[in-house]
Amino acid sequence: MSKTISIHSFRGGTGKSNTTANLAAQVAMAGKRVAIVDTDIQSPGIHVLFGLDEKKMGKTLNDFLAGRCPIEEVAFNIGEHVGDAQGRQALIGKDLWLIPSSMNSGEISKILRDGYDVNMMNKGLKTLRKALELDYLFIDTHPGLNEETLLSIVISDVLIIILRPDQQDFQGTAVTVDIARSLDVPAMRLLVNKALTRYDFDQVRATVEASYGVKVSGVLPLNEDMVDMGSADIFSLRYPDHPWSVGIKGVAQDILENL
Amino acid sequence: MSGVFDQLHNQIGGQDEDSGGISPLDLRDLPDNQRRIMRMMITEVELPYTEIREWAEDFMSQDDLDEALADLVMQGWLIRMGETNIVYEANLRRKAGSELAKSVWANLDKKIAEAQKARDEAMEDINNQAS
Numbered sequence: 001m002s003k004t005i006s007i008h009s010f011r012g013g014t015g016k017s018n019t020t021a022n023l024a025a026q027v028a029m030a031g032k033r034v035a036i037v038d039t040d041i042q043s044p045g046i047h048v049l050f051g052l053d054e055k056k057m058g059k060t061l062n063d064f065l066a067g068r069c070p071i072e073e074v075a076f077n078i079g080e081h082v083g084d085a086q087g088r089q090a091l092i093g094k095d096l097w098l099i100p101s102s103m104n105s106g107e108i109s110k111i112l113r114d115g116y117d118v119n120m121m122n123k124g125l126k127t128l129r130k131a132l133e134l135d136y137l138f139i140d141t142h143p144g145l146n147e148e149t150l151l152s153i154v155i156s157d158v159l160i161i162i163l164r165p166d167q168q169d170f171q172g173t174a175v176t177v178d179i180a181r182s183l184d185v186p187a188m189r190l191l192v193n194k195a196l197t198r199y200d201f202d203q204v205r206a207t208v209e210a211s212y213g214v215k216v217s218g219v220l221p222l223n224e225d226m227v228d229m230g231s232a233d234i235f236s237l238r239y240p241d242h243p244w245s246v247g248i249k250g251v252a253q254d255i256l257e258n259l
Numbered sequence: 260m261s262g263v264f265d266q267l268h269n270q271i272g273g274q275d276e277d278s279g280g281i282s283p284l285d286l287r288d289l290p291d292n293q294r295r296i297m298r299m300m301i302t303e304v305e306l307p308y309t310e311i312r313e314w315a316e317d318f319m320s321q322d323d324l325d326e327a328l329a330d331l332v333m334q335g336w337l338i339r340m341g342e343t344n345i346v347y348e349a350n351l352r353r354k355a356g357s358e359l360a361k362s363v364w365a366n367l368d369k370k371i372a373e374a375q376k377a378r379d380e381a382m383e384d385i386n387n388q389a390s
Contacts, residue, residue: 004302105371113364115356119280119304122351126304147354150283155302182287184298 002134004125005255006152009162010172012143015193016162018226019248020140021049022236023160026252028079028096029237032135035075035097035128037061039121039152040142041111044101048231051083052076052100060102064124065116071124072131074099087238097132118151125155136255144172145179153180158187158259160217160251164194165204170211177212187259189217191251197221217254220247279335280352292319292327297336300349308345 007020020036028034038046038061047057059074075097082088102108129137139152153159159180163169173190180188190212195204201219209216223244226235236245283301286294299314300306306314308328315324328347331337338348357364 106368106375109364109367109371113356115354118351118354119349122301122349123304126302147282151301151351154283154286154298179284179287183283184294 002129002137003157003259004129004137004139004152004155005158005160005259006139006141006149006156007160007162008141008149008152008176009143009169010145010176011169014143014162014164014169015220015226016143017046017140018049018231018235019160019162019191019193020138021046022234022245022248023252023255024096024136024138025091025094025234025237026249027136027255028094029090030252030256032256033095033133034136034138035099035132035134036138036140037099037125037128038101038140039148040140041101041116041148042108042142044103045231046140047098047100047103049234050076050078050098051081051085051088052098054103056081057100057103060100060107061124062102062104062107062111065111065120067120071099071127075128075132076100085233085238087233087235090237091234095132099128118147121148122151122155145176150179150183153183153185156185158189158255159185160189160191161214162191162193163208165192165196165199173212177214188214189251189254189259190214191217192219194222195219218247218251220244280350281334281336282352285336290327292323293331296324296327296331297349300337300347301351303349305346305348308347311347 007016007023009016017040024034024036036046038044040046041061047053057076059069061074063069064071064074076099078096078098079091079094082091125137128134139156141149141152161173161176161180163173177188190208192204192208195201204219205216221243223235223242225239225242226244229235229238235242236248239245281297286297289297296311296315311328312321312324319327328337328339332339332347336350338350340346340348
């Protein structure tokens with residue numbers, strides 16, 4: 001039976017899309033059938049990590065929500081179109097799909113203006129799980145609390161909340177944890193990203209777990225090498241021994257073994 | 260803030276039909292049983308009554324289940340379909356569009372189309388020069 005995992009953060013800039021892409025890639029590398037849905041309709045971006053742009057991505061979630069195609073036609077098979085990036089070569093032949101949102105300004109404007117049928121979005125996600133015989137469906141969300149985030153929280157088996165060791169993120173995460181608990185999310189994890197290397201990561205983990213009463217699946221370092229890469233590749237596949245990559249593989253292992 | 264033309268449009272019956280339905284955040288205010296049902300129904304989208312009853316049999320009596328389902332249908336959160344083989348469907352509220360005046364959007368659409376046309380023409384010039 002497939003599991004739905006939502007990746008969320010209260011604020012932007014926490015590394016959500018990079019984390020989602022890397023986690024999904026690592027789970028696909030473990031031989032699982034994995035799809036990622038970019039529900040960040042107003043500011044899509046995860047497709048860039050897989051080498052896609054407006055021209056290459058073909059059909060999008062926007063096309064599905066507008067009734068122009070079934071959702072199966074939107075699923076872009078990453079394993080068959082990895083592009084040139086070195087890290088992504090490892091995904092050749094893997095069962096990994098991306099359901100992207102449109103980068104076309106007219107499409108974004110249209111959906112902001114007209115809204116969309118949330119029932120249709122929800123049915124589409126269910127259809128995807130079945131049609132692609134997924135083991136895992138990752139949902140990349142827009143930061144903060146909004147319709148898409150709340151829907152993803154309700155339908156998810158696992159909610160992973162990403163935060164930076166920063167007071168704004170701490171307060172916002174408390175709000176999200178509170179709401180997730182009230183919506184009876186079956187499982188929750190926190191992922192601390194962009195932690196300064198001079199911090200005691202064990203201490204960070206212990207403090208965050210004690211503060212929220214939620215298990216921390218990883219404390220990842222601030223990663224200048226990732227910034228330098230500029231979303232051109234999947235970092236943990238390009239640099240598998242980097243401390244950040246080791247950390248993200250630990251989170252993937254937690255998903256595979258415990259959740 | 261909507262403009263005068265939007266108000267006139269709404270007065271002559273141009274507003275979108277309100278399909279009702281819930282927002283996921285509404286779940287928080289439901290009694291435990293109903294929240295549990297709705298959470299499952301939002302995930303499953305649509306289920307026959309027989310499967311819902313099978314799912315609930317370990318923690319809810321049939322009477323309680325039927326009462327909860329009837330209540331959720333009355334509130335517009337579930338849609339009940341069929342007479343003999345009854346099926347229930349979760350009814351999520353449509354995500355509303357912007358409340359900006361329609362004229363603002365019309366202007367934005369026009370500017371976007373102009374910008375895209377200019378970009379396409381520039382790309383064509385570059386490609387022609389390259390060849």
